[in-house]
Amino acid sequence: MAAFNEITPAKLMRLIGTPQCPAIVDVCIDDDFAEDPRLIPTSFRHPHADVDGLIARLDGKDTVIACHQGLKLSQGVAAHLRARGLSAQIVTGGKVAWRDAKLPAVPASAILGRLWVTRHRPKIDRIACPWLIRRFVDPQAEFLFVPPSAVQGVAERFHATPFDIEDGEWSHHGDLCTFDMMIDRFGLSHPALDTLATVVRAADTDQHALAPQAAGLLAVSVGLSRMFRDDIAQLEAGMLLYDAFYRWARDGQDEGHDWPAGRAQ
Known part of the structure; x- marks a missing residue:
């Protein structure tokens, strides 16, 4: 079962494609992204260390953070956002779990x-x-x-x-x-x-x-x-x-x- 601050790939996919979809942020490091240069639908990449820049970009939207395996990067960024008053969850298992669930992923090159x-x-x-x-x-x-x-x-x-x-x-x-x-x-x-x-x-x-x-x-x-x-x-x-x-x-x-x-x- 996902923790209070997590959302499973399946539940996130239910939100994607609807007006209720949160902002989805990919904070993978470049090496991990290069191994699979695809994005969870609607997501955008942002450096994990630039929290102030991300907050400005989000403009108060509910947010889901994705990193490679759903560990330190996404947990850290989401915790930063929550400490600054934003609603933020992480993708359980990260992009690896998304890939293993065989859910759609958008090639960055497209x-x-x-x-x-x-x-x-x-x-x-x-x-x-x-x-x-x-x-x-x-x-x-x-x-x-x-x-x-x-x-x-x-x-x-x-x-x-x-x-x-x-x-x-x-x-x-x-x-x-x-x-x-x-x-x-x-x-x-x-x-x-x-x-x-x-x-x-x-x-x-x-x-x-x-x-x-x-x-x-x-x-x-x-x-x-x-x-x-x-x-x-x-x-x-x-x-x-x-x-x-x-x-x-x-x-x-x-x-x-x-x-x-x-x-x-």
């Missing part, structure tokens, strides 16, 4: 920057992908929506990563949509996300036979695009939509609904 750019007037992939990045890769990621002809130029001038554009690196490949490709490149394959990816692909490529939920996702996506003239406001509304779809994929697939209420299924 994280190219905080700024992304795509075509304006988003529908499905261009909302689903920002949701995936913010919920599983970088909660502080920023997204620019511009006319299709301007995407590459904006990417070059503002050092942004273009996505969901024709012939792009972060885009459709074969039968897979951009959301599929991001799950693969970010090492995020997991039963709930894989289920959600099928629904997104079915809706985004007009293959509704792949998933009956695709028609509903398309309908709501089109409705949102009609409700909002501002793409950023639409993205914020879409975050809630994909939060709901993710929780359905993770916990709710076996639940149905019928009338009259209480009738045996």
Whole structure:
């Protein structure tokens, strides 16, 4: 059983992907990180000795600290944070336990920057992908929506990563949509996300036979695009939509609904 100041990998994974996810900080030394240069989803690296810098960076958020084995580095940093009035836990067993549990881990080399750019007037992939990045890769990621002809130029001038554009690196490949490709490149394959990816692909490529939920996702996506003239406001509304779809994929697939209420299924 985890101690009062610890959280198991399984319990932390239940928080990742939801708005309730704490800040996750990787304090591994460089040698340990080099052995497995991957990050727990949404986590960022920070030197264990720079507690003041970390406190400023956290801005009061609840925090989980991860080191190689969940011993002296994470315990020490978490104790420092608690002594300064912050809520801080450690990952039981550290990143070794996370790896041994075969939970998703994001290759550090796949994280190219905080700024992304795509075509304006988003529908499905261009909302689903920002949701995936913010919920599983970088909660502080920023997204620019511009006319299709301007995407590459904006990417070059503002050092942004273009996505969901024709012939792009972060885009459709074969039968897979951009959301599929991001799950693969970010090492995020997991039963709930894989289920959600099928629904997104079915809706985004007009293959509704792949998933009956695709028609509903398309309908709501089109409705949102009609409700909002501002793409950023639409993205914020879409975050809630994909939060709901993710929780359905993770916990709710076996639940149905019928009338009259209480009738045996």
